[in-house]
Amino acid sequence: MFEKILMTLLLLASLGAFALRARDLVGYLKLGSGEDRRPRSWAQKLKEQIVVVFGQRKLLQWTIPGLMHFFIFWGFVILFTTIVEAFGAVYQEGFHIPLIGKWGPLGALQDFFVVAVLAGIVVALAIRKIQKPGRFRGSHLKEADYILYAITGIMFTILFTRAAEISLGFFPYPTEWTPVSAGVANLFENFSLEAREAIDTVFLWWHSLIILGFLVYITYSKHLHIITAGINVLFTSERPKGALKPMYIDVEQMSEDDTFGAAKLTDLSWKQLLDGTTCTECGRCQSQCPAWNTGKPLSPKLLIMDIRDHLFEQGAQLLAAKRQGEEQYAAAVEALPALNPEIVEDEVIWDCTTCGACVQACPVNIEHIDTIIDMRRNLVMGESRFPREMQTALQSLETTGNPWGQPPQARIEWTKGTSKQEPLEIPHISEAPDAEILFWVGCAGAYDDRNKKVVYDFARLMQIAGVKFATLGPDENCNGDPARRMGAEYIYQMLAEQNIELMKENKVKKIVTICPHCFNTIFNEYPQFGGTFEVIHHTEYLAELVKEGRLKPQTTIEKKVTYHDPCYLSRHNDVWEGAREVIEAIPGTEYGELHRHGHNTFCCGAGGARMWMEENMGKRVNTERTDEALASASDTLAVGCPFCNIMLSDGITERKADDRMQVRDVAQLLLHSIEIRPSDGDAGGNGSGNGNGNGDGGRSPLSGNGSDPEEEEKEEA
Numbered sequence: 059m060f061e062k063i064l065m066t067l068l069l070l071a072s073l074g075a076f077a078l079r080a081r082d083l084v085g086y087l088k089l090g091s092g093e094d095r096r097p098r099s100w101a102q103k104l105k106e107q108i109v110v111v112f113g114q115r116k117l118l119q120w121t122i123p124g125l126m127h128f129f130i131f132w133g134f135v136i137l138f139t140t141i142v143e144a145f146g147a148v149y150q151e152g153f154h155i156p157l158i159g160k161w162g163p164l165g166a167l168q169d170f171f172v173v174a175v176l177a178g179i180v181v182a183l184a185i186r187k188i189q190k191p192g193r194f195r196g197s198h199l200k201e202a203d204y205i206l207y208a209i210t211g212i213m214f215t216i217l218f219t220r221a222a223e224i225s226l227g228f229f230p231y232p233t234e235w236t237p238v239s240a241g242v243a244n245l246f247e248n249f250s251l252e253a254r255e256a257i258d259t260v261f262l263w264w265h266s267l268i269i270l271g272f273l274v275y276i277t278y279s280k281h282l283h284i285i286t287a288g289i290n291v292l293f294t295s296e297r298p299k300g301a302l303k304p305m306y307i308d309v310e311q312m313s314e315d316d317t318f319g320a321a322k323l324t325d326l327s328w329k330q331l332l333d334g335t336t337c338t339e340c341g342r343c344q345s346q347c348p349a350w351n352t353g354k355p356l357s358p359k360l361l362i363m364d365i366r367d368h369l370f371e372q373g374a375q376l377l378a379a380k381r382q383g384e385e386q387y388a389a390a391v392e393a394l395p396a397l398n399p400e401i402v403e404d405e406v407i408w409d410c411t412t413c414g415a416c417v418q419a420c421p422v423n424i425e426h427i428d429t430i431i432d433m434r435r436n437l438v439m440g441e442s443r444f445p446r447e448m449q450t451a452l453q454s455l456e457t458t459g460n461p462w463g464q465p466p467q468a469r470i471e472w473t474k475g476t477s478k479q480e481p482l483e484i485p486h487i488s489e490a491p492d493a494e495i496l497f498w499v500g501c502a503g504a505y506d507d508r509n510k511k512v513v514y515d516f517a518r519l520m521q522i523a524g525v526k527f528a529t530l531g532p533d534e535n536c537n538g539d540p541a542r543r544m545g546a547e548y549i550y551q552m553l554a555e556q557n558i559e560l561m562k563e564n565k566v567k568k569i570v571t572i573c574p575h576c577f578n579t580i581f582n583e584y585p586q587f588g589g590t591f592e593v594i595h596h597t598e599y600l601a602e603l604v605k606e607g608r609l610k611p612q613t614t615i616e617k618k619v620t621y622h623d624p625c626y627l628s629r630h631n632d633v634w635e636g637a638r639e640v641i642e643a644i645p646g647t648e649y650g651e652l653h654r655h656g657h658n659t660f661c662c663g664a665g666g667a668r669m670w671m672e673e674n675m676g677k678r679v680n681t682e683r684t685d686e687a688l689a690s691a692s693d694t695l696a697v698g699c700p701f702c703n704i705m706l707s708d709g710i711t712e713r714k715a716d717d718r719m720q721v722r723d724v725a726q727l728l729l730h731s732i733e734i735r736p737s738d739g740d741a742g743g744n745g746s747g748n749g750n751g752n753g754d755g756g757r758s759p760l761s762g763n764g765s766d767p768e769e770e771e772k773e774e775a
């Protein structure tokens with residue numbers, strides 16, 4: 059009887075402490091600002107729970123640690139039944155769970171998972187103590203050790219309790235299903251009845267006490283994720299991966315007192331605070347982050363941990379102030395330190411390229427980019443505190459509609475070609491009602507010399523294929539990506555609204571662009587402002603034209619080609635096949651992947667508006683990626699993004715490797731291989747007559763009409 063009373067008291071104390079802490083934690087999350095995360099698609103949510111939580115898909119991207127976690131996770135699920143049995147056994151000798159409690163296969167699963175979890179612990183300890191990967195730098199390692207030791211204790215006590223029950227004859231499962239427990243029971247064969255009873259009692263209580271302590275401890279530790287991970291996955295954003303959190307600003311009504319983004323802890327949304335309480339400190343995000351990997355202070359893991367620690371530090375007093383009344387709460391919020399730079403250094407916030415590697419790697423769907431951008435929004439729109447060099451780009455975006463600060467009329471300069479290229483006549487969308495495609499040129503394509511050639515070559519390819527297309531000419535504005543990712547939401551909004559209005563006026567439906575940032579913004583973010591368009595990246599479009607036989611690569615190009623996946627195409631939008639299909643369709647090319655490719659690509663360093671900021675700390679991100687490309691067996695680095703083109707070309711020049719590797723857009727490689735036939739001129743869908751210039755049958759663009767990048771570069775040199 060005493061045993062039962064004591065266990066009941068301990069159980070109530072532990073559950074009570076757990077409930078109080080859970081109440082506080084919910085209160086902490088409610089300190090955050092509102093954000094509508096009501097699930098829109100339950101089917102999608104169910105799928106995510108199955109795939110991410112129960113299937114552990116993101117963890118299994120890394121085989122060994124993934125399998126280790128998979129077995130520990132499923133061990134917890136299955137062995138929950140043994141915990142119920144253990145507590146039941148305190149109250150009733152020979153207790154079994156109704157219906158399933160004597161079922162052999164369940165007993166077998168329990169046995170299996172005891173061993174699997176122990177094996178998982180050995181692997182976890184080996185990773186932590188022997189391998190010591192850098193991703194754990196900054197994590198609470200001691201805390202993780204305590205948890206591993208506690209889990210080891212739970213497993214051994216389960217095993218010994220089961221073995222003692224077998225030897226005492228009241229084990230509920232048939233022992234032929236539980237060979238491990240039966241094997242341990244053999245150890246007690248020659249023990250007296252009293253000794254076996256004592257072993258049963260000691261291990262049963264030991265087991266129960268660890269569980270009760272564990273239940274309270276996890277609510278104060280990073281292992282809180284055991285409870286919050288499933289919830290965090292449930293409330294994962296349903297926005298497209300590449301779309302930032304929407305923010306609507308009434309520019310007309312903006313005043314100095316308005317707050318934007320996240321200045322203080324309470325400006326972060328409840329979901330952003332939940333992210334903090336869910337972080338497992340696994341460091342997967344940190345290990346993939348281009349900023350961290352090149353020696354910058356930004357670690358997405360430490361950023362999330364800092365916010366979590368700040369919440370735990372301030373949560374209790376904020377809750378107490380809230381209970382006292384509105385005035386007291388307002389004063390407590392007022393007294394909070396600023397998130398930047400007190401909790402997170404400004405530099406950390408500006409280092410991010412918004413490449414998405416952290417979000418993709420995170421096994422519990424933490425959304426780092428939303429938090430970083432909210433802090434940028436505050437720094438730019440609230441504090442006017444940002445890297446000095448950004449000022450010029452922002453002013454240019456506001457006054458000229460492009461970050462280069464060039465006049466709108468210069469947007470069509472590229473159509474004039476170079477000394478080796480004939481001018482192209484491309485109609486404005488308003489003059490081409492039969493245009494099937496709006497070619498969205500983008501600022502980099504229009505104003506950067508290297509990319510003007512790409513735009514020209516892509517336009518030539520469309521003409522050769524007989525595509526009817528038009529552009530917005532000088533009326534095109536920057537899509538707004540740099541402004542939005544800098545945190546200047548009001549400039550983004552202004553540009554987005556102008557572009558959407560213009561395209562709607564001209565009844566644009568289908569857009570093709572050479573720029574993944576334009577692609578992502580128009581396709582994923584313009585719908586937030588009522589602009590929904592079909593957008594295709596030029597690599598996919600070219601692959602389509604090749605498949606349809608409208609473009610026929612014929613000239614052999616004996617090059618070893620590799621392709622750099624742009625983050626905003628491959629990772630944020632799952633678009634990567636077209637580029638490879640086009641390259642592989644070119645006769646003579648030998649294609650090889652870079653070590654990090656597809657979803658797992660590595661940033662070129664220009665995203666997140668980093669293109670417009672200095673990079674003074676650590677190794678340059680573009681140099682890191684260039685080194686990876688140079689270490690490959692390829693001599694040509696194909697790209698599908700004007701910014702990657704600039705960054706990687708600069709990287710190769712910096713490494714003095716221009717004779718070893720050339721950077722070429724996929725469109726340039728394809729045009730290089732297209733044989734122009736006399737009839738191609740007529741195929742130019744816009745009646746421009748520029749399909750093949752002089753109709754000099756059978757020659758390759760290398761001989762004059764298209765741009766031969768190598769020739770042009772020699773000429774420039």
Ligand code: SF4
Pocket residue numbers: 343346347348349350356357358409410411412413414415416417426427
């Ligand atoms: S988005 Fe990329 S650069 Fe930014 S924190 Fe994540 S991994 Fe690092």
Ligand code: SF4
Pocket residue numbers: 336337338339340341342343344358359362419420421422423424
């Ligand atoms: S944010 Fe995600 S990936 Fe990064 S340490 Fe936390 S749980 Fe791991």
